Amino acid sequence: MLDPKLFRQDMNKLIEKLRQRGHELDMDNFLKLENRRKVLQEQTETLQARRNSVSREIGIAKSQGRDPKELLDSVATLGDELKSRMSDLVDIQSSLHDLLSEIPNLAHDSVPVGRDEQDNVEIRRWGTPGAADFEWKDHVELGEGLGMMDYELASKLAGSRFVVLKGALARLHRALAQFMLDTHVGEHGYSEANVPLLVNETTLYGTGQLPKFEEDQFKTSGDSSYYLIPTAEVPLTNTVADRIVEDSELPMHWVAHTACFRREAGSYGRDTRGMIRQHQFEKVELVHIVRPHESYETLEAMTGHAETILRKLGLPYRVIALCTGDMGFAAAKTYDIEVWLPSQNLYREISSCSNTEGFQARRMKARWRNPETGKPEPLHTLNGSGVAVGRALIGVMENHQNPDGSITVPEALRPYMGGMTRIAA
RNA sequence: GGAGAGUUGGCAGAGUGGUCGAAUGCGCCGGUUUCGAAAACCGGUGACUGUAACAGGUCCGAGGGUUCGAAUCCCUCACUCUCCGCCA
Numbered sequence: 487m488l489d490p491k492l493f494r495q496d497m498n499k500l501i502e503k504l505r506q507r508g509h510e511l512d513m514d515n516f517l518k519l520e521n522r523r524k525v526l527q528e529q530t531e532t533l534q535a536r537r538n539s540v541s542r543e544i545g546i547a548k549s550q551g552r553d554p555k556e557l558l559d560s561v562a563t564l565g566d567e568l569k570s571r572m573s574d575l576v577d578i579q580s581s582l583h584d585l586l587s588e589i590p591n592l593a594h595d596s597v598p599v600g601r602d603e604q605d606n607v608e609i610r611r612w613g614t615p616g617a618a619d620f621e622w623k624d625h626v627e628l629g630e631g632l633g634m635m636d637y638e639l640a641s642k643l644a645g646s647r648f649v650v651l652k653g654a655l656a657r658l659h660r661a662l663a664q665f666m667l668d669t670h671v672g673e674h675g676y677s678e679a680n681v682p683l684l685v686n687e688t689t690l691y692g693t694g695q696l697p698k699f700e701e702d703q704f705k706t707s708g709d710s711s712y713y714l715i716p717t718a719e720v721p722l723t724n725t726v727a728d729r730i731v732e733d734s735e736l737p738m739h740w741v742a743h744t745a746c747f748r749r750e751a752g753s754y755g756r757d758t759r760g761m762i763r764q765h766q767f768e769k770v771e772l773v774h775i776v777r778p779h780e781s782y783e784t785l786e787a788m789t790g791h792a793e794t795i796l797r798k799l800g801l802p803y804r805v806i807a808l809c810t811g812d813m814g815f816a817a818a819k820t821y822d823i824e825v826w827l828p829s830q831n832l833y834r835e836i837s838s839c840s841n842t843e844g845f846q847a848r849r850m851k852a853r854w855r856n857p858e859t860g861k862p863e864p865l866h867t868l869n870g871s872g873v874a875v876g877r878a879l880i881g882v883m884e885n886h887q888n889p890d891g892s893i894t895v896p897e898a899l900r901p902y903m904g905g906m907t908r909i910a911a
Numbered sequence: 912g913g914a915g916a917g918u919u920g921g922c923a924g925a926g927u928g929g930u931c932g933a934a935u936g937c938g939c940c941g942g943u944u945u946c947g948a949a950a951a952c953c954g955g956u957g958a959c960u961g962u963a964a965c966a967g968g969u970c971c972g973a974g975g976g977u978u979c980g981a982a983u984c985c986c987u988c989a990c991u992c993u994c995c996g997c998c999a
Contacts, residue, residue: 531961531968538968541980545929554979561979710989730958732921853958855921860940862958 487848488589493520503592506599506810511589519582526575533568537561587691588698591845593810594782594819600809606822607809612793613802615826616885623887624829625880626760629655631891632911635761646758647750647765654909658882658895659768661902663743663875666770666795670872674791676741676772681721683744684712689724692850694816694842701751704765714747718771719869726775726865727850733857736865737776737784741872744769761876762834768875774868777854778844781866782819785841789821792837792872798898801881802826804833816842823873825881836877839870 492500497513504511540561544554593599598607616622629635634655640648651659670676684706690696690713695703704714715721722740746769757763772791774784789805796803808820817840824833844864847853853862886894892910895903 527960527968534969535967537979541978542930544979548929558979565979730921851959860956 487586487845488592489844489848490586492592500592504589507590507593507813508601508811509590512585516582516585519578519585523575523578523582526571526578530568530571530575533564533571537564537568540564584697587849590815591818591842593813594841594843596807597813597819598807598809601811602809603812605809606812607807609805609807609821611802611804612797613800613826615802616828620828621889622828622884623891624760624827625883627829628883628887628891628893632893632909634909637760644765647763649761649764654903654906655879655883657903658893658899658909659875659879661899662878662882663768663770664902665798665899666872666875666878667741667743669795669798670741670770670772670791674739674794676739679722679725679740679742681715681718681742681744683715683747685715685721685724686712689720689727692724692727692852693720693846694849695720698815702749704747704749715744716748717746717769717869717871718742718744719773722771722773723775723846723867723869724850726847726852726867729852730862731775731852731854731865733777733855736854737774737780740773740775742771742773743875744771761880764876767877770872770875772839772868772870772872775852776866776868777856778863778866781841781843781868784866784868785819785821785839788868788870788872789823789839792823792839792870795873795878796823796825796836796881799878799882799896801878801885803836814838814840816840816845818843818845825877826885827880828884834877836881837871837873839868841866841868 493516501511501513540557544557547554547557598605600606623631626635626637629651630637632653632655634652636650636652637648640650643650667678671678687696690703695713695716703716706712706714722742725740726738745766747766750763750765753763761767772788774781774788776784793803793805803823803825806822806824808817808822813820820838820840822835823837823839825836826832827834843866846867847864852865852867854865855861856863882896882899883893886896888894888908890910892908895907895909900907
């Protein structure tokens, strides 16, 4: 949710900033609703004020033993009138709310303006991609060659976009998650959390997945319906929903390892091979809840934490700043980290780190008490993958593969693998 | 799954349908006192909306209803706690 004050300031600038993000604001419709809302609200509140004062007088009259008949007559029709104004008002307010909840966040001034991923800007690179003359196998070929990655079995059990990992590869996957969690808790100062994988509608609204991205979510059926989380960002960020947080509790740094579930409704035919894009995958997620003035500093730090994981794993990567047109709905600024995949000869997203500023906080009603003013203000929230476990597995398999199809276990993971140095068939 | 008890401000906890946005205590902020602190005493202290500032409006788990008037009465739902059953 944008700050409502923006709508009362420079409308043209707002429209322009939203256009950069690919959102056309229907200003005429908005103003029509907003003006009507003002009139109705004024009328409703005037009626309420009259009702309140007459009711009070009736109470006083009765307590003094006077006959309230005259007063009762004077408000005889007031109730009906109020009811009809009120219902008009509620309708208008809900239309306005619908309109506002589908408007994306504004981009920070430092974000490159552009239409799509072509316009993203590379910030830095780390590591050296492997030799160009080597016959790099992709992770599917490697995994199936080892007999430890089974797509056929997964499709029998569940359908497309699932995988079954076996043996040392399953363990490597688990080792990656453990290693990431331990690094963030032990070296980067995060608090570990274990959170619900099923959440309610309000929670998904808070972080911005609803109402606009309903089709991307899995939803349970039954009397009470839940949504499967598309990322741990959802439960972690919502831990401060509907609260006024004291300054002494800030900043909060959360890390959680969870399964994530996505319908991938809009991606038929894309990344159908392998583990790149699945309905279920695991991710170690970083979430920061901070004072507004420290959020951009935190974005840089969090991105660095995710990078540390890739460095320790010896995976070449690059960091890019997403342009205005390529950012997610709630983000004000996003860095993507892309890992080198030798089989495809390109960099592929493995982490996405965003500052949403007060956008999610306003939806969640998450505030902090600013000690300087004593007043509650929206918090800033950030989230980033630190990192996607399935894609990290792909990165490790492909970058650390040997000519015989075996995989060298990176130093950092060996303690989690019982000392194993090499995965072979 | 069955039976019962709850849900009120940062926390604890009152609240006969009528000047109740809500007593009181704690906490917090300011002051008096003190060399300083503690204690004591005095004063202040919810959120949202709205206004130039007042005024006004909304909020006592959520949503409906009754009434001129609802924290208080009625209905539905959610959650918490206790006991029984079941279960990892």
